[in-house]
Amino acid sequence: MSSRDFLEKDYYKTLGVPKDAKPDEIKKSYRKLARKYHPDANADGTDRAKAEERFKEISEAYDVLSDTTRRKEYDEARSLFGPGGAGRFRTPGGAGAPGGGQTFDFGDLFGGASGGGGLGDVLGGLFGQRAAGRPAAPRRGADIESSVTLPFEESVEGVTVPLRMTSEQPCPTCHGTGGRDGALPHTCPICQGTGQTSRNAGGFAFAEPCRECRGRGLVVDDPCPDCSGTGRAMGTRTLTVRIPAGVKDGQRIRLKGKGAPGERGGPNGDLYVTVAVAPHRLFGRTADNLTLTVPVTFAEAALGGEVKVPTLTGAPVTLRIPQGTSNGRTFRVKGKGVPRKDGTRGDLLVTVEVAVPAKLSSAARDAVEAFKAATAGEDPRLGLLDDKGV
Numbered sequence: 048m049s050s051r052d053f054l055e056k057d058y059y060k061t062l063g064v065p066k067d068a069k070p071d072e073i074k075k076s077y078r079k080l081a082r083k084y085h086p087d088a089n090a091d092g093t094d095r096a097k098a099e100e101r102f103k104e105i106s107e108a109y110d111v112l113s114d115t116t117r118r119k120e121y122d123e124a125r126s127l128f129g130p131g132g133a134g135r136f137r138t139p140g141g142a143g144a145p146g147g148g149q150t151f152d153f154g155d156l157f158g159g160a161s162g163g164g165g166l167g168d169v170l171g172g173l174f175g176q177r178a179a180g181r182p183a184a185p186r187r188g189a190d191i192e193s194s195v196t197l198p199f200e201e202s203v204e205g206v207t208v209p210l211r212m213t214s215e216q217p218c219p220t221c222h223g224t225g226g227r228d229g230a231l232p233h234t235c236p237i238c239q240g241t242g243q244t245s246r247n248a249g250g251f252a253f254a255e256p257c258r259e260c261r262g263r264g265l266v267v268d269d270p271c272p273d274c275s276g277t278g279r280a281m282g283t284r285t286l287t288v289r290i291p292a293g294v295k296d297g298q299r300i301r302l303k304g305k306g307a308p309g310e311r312g313g314p315n316g317d318l319y320v321t322v323a324v325a326p327h328r329l330f331g332r333t334a335d336n337l338t339l340t341v342p343v344t345f346a347e348a349a350l351g352g353e354v355k356v357p358t359l360t361g362a363p364v365t366l367r368i369p370q371g372t373s374n375g376r377t378f379r380v381k382g383k384g385v386p387r388k389d390g391t392r393g394d395l396l397v398t399v400e401v402a403v404p405a406k407l408s409s410a411a412r413d414a415v416e417a418f419k420a421a422t423a424g425e426d427p428r429l430g431l432l433d434d435k436g437v
């Protein structure tokens with residue numbers, strides 16, 4: 048019986064018992080069926096051949112289900128890989144990690160179930176049968192982390208920056224072979240080129256990188272002195288990276304395929320750039336809006352007027368202040384904020400701050416005194432002290 052049988056045959060159905068059947072129940076059902084289909088009880092012709100076949104199936108099912116250990120193995124195999132279970136672990140076609148993240152991938156564990164080996168090989172690994180050696184699959188390059196600090200304007204409008212970074216790449220001395228003078232490597236004898244060895248724990252095999260070849264799947268007789276036979280070396284590259292408009296302080300941008308080069312035709316890793324944004328002298332930012340504080344005179348606030356305010360990158364705009372504007376009021380200038388992905392922009396939020404002159408000319412002082420006299424009856428603190436009965 049091969050482990051493949053575990054997936055294809057429903058032993059419970061064969062014995063006509065439920066999946067949670069007790070040992071007694073299994074035994075009883077087996078005896079009943081065995082008596083019925085025993086070849087001696089079906090002495091002649093085509094019936095006998097059919098009964099023989101059925102009797103074999105029943106015996107096989109009973110062999111497994113009556114043995115606690117094997118029944119457990121069978122249940123586990125079917126829940127993982129059998130009908131209704133296999134889909135969860137199907138290996139994605141091609142190389143590379145499925146959709147990022149740490150998906151537990153049985154294809155990786157056993158050298159690629161989609162590579163033609165099929166589930167039989169997967170189970171071969173699970174149940175201690177020797178899986179056939181397979182050359183190591185193309186390997187995706189490593190992801191690289193980098194960071195950049197941008198002036199405020201560039202973070203808003205987007206910018207192309209040169210990024211110097213150190214990453215793993217093919218060793219220039221041996222051209223990536225790992226052998227002295229570029230000698231070609233050969234398949235690792237320990238892992239048969241898979242780059243992984245499996246360790247058994249609790250009846251399950253867990254893959255770990257092969258120690259002999261350090262996961263490469265290849266070994267060299269005479270290692271390249273510069274890379275110690277790994278075929279990889281740290282190197283510095285300068286990449287021109289486009290930082291999209293509207294990037295926020297602390298944001299991490301993924302640049303697909305800009306990471307370390309892949310191996311054996313595998314795709315490149317990704318580059319992650321964490322962006323720091325330097326503060327601006329005038330402008331701030333909340334979400335897609337830019338913020339700006341603009342001083343206005345008391346006269347402008349009281350009488351209303353037009354105030355010219357700067358925008359971050361364009362020409363200044365004229366803001367109409369209505370009469371009776373109080374200190375701290377915020378005005379919205381549409382479309383002068385941060386660019387969004389859909390091509391629209393946030394707004395510029397202008398907050399007015401009434402400026403009080405530190406010094407007054409005598410003419411100004413006279414004017415303010417006249418204003419004071421003219422507004423003598425108005426008390427802005429009316430009601431403030433009422434509760435105290437003053």
Ligand SMILES: [Zn+2]
Pocket residue numbers: 218219220221222223224225226271272273274275276278279
């Ligand atoms: Zn080398």
Ligand SMILES: [Zn+2]
Pocket residue numbers: 235236237238239240241242243257258259260261262263264265
């Ligand atoms: Zn190895």
